[in-house]
Amino acid sequence: MSNGLAFLALTAYRWGGMAAYPLAGPFLSYRAAKGKEDRLRRNERFGYPSLDRPQGPLVWVHAASVGETLAVIPLMRELRRRDINVLLTTGTVTSAELARFRLDGDIMHQYVPLDLKPAISRFLDYWHPDIAVTVESEIWPVTVMALHDRHIPQISVNARMSDRSFERWHRRLTIAEQLFGKLALVVAQSDMDAERFRDLGSWPVTVSGNLKVDTDAPPCDESLLALYAAQIGDRNTWAAISTFEGEEKIAAMVHRALKAHTGLLTIVVPRHPERSDEIEAMMVEKGLKVARRTRGDEITKDTDVLLGDTIGEMGLFLRLTEIAFVGRSLTGGGGGNPLEPAMLSCAVLAGPHVENFRESYQKLVRNGGARIVRDAEMLAKAVHFLSSNDLARAKMMDAGRDSVQEMRGALAATLKGLEPYINPLTVKARLEPKTAAQA
Incomplete structure (x- = not known):
């Protein structure tokens, strides 16, 4: 497939999502009836916020489910230590519950908007993230293209590429290159993962090890x-x-x-x-x-x-x-x-x-x-x-x-890769005057 055809395919995907947008409501209602969606917070999936956006720089961190959320907690705490606002989005009810139990109150949580242009546009218009960080391996085409169009750096951390996912993307290599090439940085778990991301068009790619090793042992009562x-x-x-x-x-x-x-x-x-x-x-x-x-x-x-x-x-x-x-x-x-x-x-x-x-x-x-x-x-x-x-x-x-x-050290390696992106935000956050609520 040529680059032109790949571009047309992605454009068709984006407009197909626009056409399907009216069906999203019934689809989420069906999932809510099965306990797979939070009925009270369903509007967040359409990009409507349920929290106020604080002043200052903000990093949007997306972790699909429970494992990814646990992996990225130390990184989010480090961002907060630098006075950078953190918005975490997740896609499952269980991960939202985990966020409520395990996260500090100053890390905000919302359900991730659907990968449909109206929802993503509404979400980005409100939150205005300075950087978007995704955990592990999810690639959502509309989101990737929207962030690229707005010149918001998108970084994949703790990134891995399963055998099945790599084979699937490799069969559509030109489309993969159009998407993976839009990532500003990939911090991969292993040398094999790094090589696969490079093969699909990502650059630069570094290796950190697995962030899950650097998490604290799960607490208990x-x-x-x-x-x-x-x-x-x-x-x-x-x-x-x-x-x-x-x-x-x-x-x-x-x-x-x-x-x-x-x-x-x-x-x-x-x-x-x-x-x-x-x-x-x-x-x-x-x-x-x-x-x-x-x-x-x-x-x-x-x-x-x-x-x-x-x-x-x-x-x-x-x-x-x-x-x-x-x-x-x-x-x-x-x-x-x-x-x-x-x-x-x-x-x-x-x-x-x-x-x-x-x-x-x-x-x-x-x-x-x-x-x-x-x-x-x-x-x-x-x-x-x-x-x-x-x-x-x-x-x-x-x-x-x-x-x-022996396997620890992934958090330090990840932060080193992120320094060119988060150091300017740290300076900006500490120079901006704080409101009474933030002080």
Whole structure:
């Protein structure tokens, strides 16, 4: 495809979105009925603000979902330390809840506007960001073109490019070059990611490592931790976290296989808590007794499963165990984040589909902090071995924690790449007189 045809294709995409704009309302209403949109804040998706824009320079940070939000928290705090206003947008209800729990009050949050010209124009007209920073790999054509037209630098940090995404973009290389070439800077997670972004037209591209390594360990309520620890007593535990459909059934199979031998308590933390009713029903059908965190159920001697059906409490559940299987790796694709359990000294298990965190798993497996399991049977054997072998479990726990420490440094590398863009904003922010509300 020639550059001219690629330009026409992107123009057609933009005008097609204009034509589809009247359908966006019913579409969001449908999603809200399924719990996938915040009904009370739906107008934010059309670019209408629900907060006042403060005086001074502002960086727009977009993090699609929970993992990306967690990754970028230290960077946003550093921007605020420099007196730069930060607006975070996310696209999911769970990420908005996480932002409410984990962010300081001076970091603003809005839902990201739809990638439609009226919504994006309205959003940019109001917020006037000086820089737009996206986390990981999302490319929204209308947004990219609108920012470029307004001469707003757009930077991708913690950027990664999955095998599937790279193949898809590479098949449309001329269109990719029209979009990726508009990025002012890409700060990639790995050398492989950097090479892929360059192949698609991005320049300049630097490498930082994974920002998720530089995040703090997830917090927890110490009183709740003490309460649950007392209820669990000396029972062996293991956790299946960030699970996708099908993996909860595997966790139930593992529990039933091992319960008679170990008195095991299984902790299940689904990636999407709204699925918890169906997960509980499946487990009850299999004869398991379930305690749910949202109900405040007590863990008794005959409780089989603690269902962690809340948002923002991963730190609690991981501190209740020393063995963590990370989901989206057996029945899902791409894998979940192994860094949080590793930094909290858990022995990490995962299925073979971990390409979204390939470098992290390679490091953890090489150092002995993680093991890859092929199927439910192998997972059950690994949980049994680790729960009954204190020395082997302790070696994995130590290796995982040490591996995370070795991988740190991505935040400093990212800030170094951003310096030409944020240093002028820091000077501007500190020279501008503050209002009474900002002082």
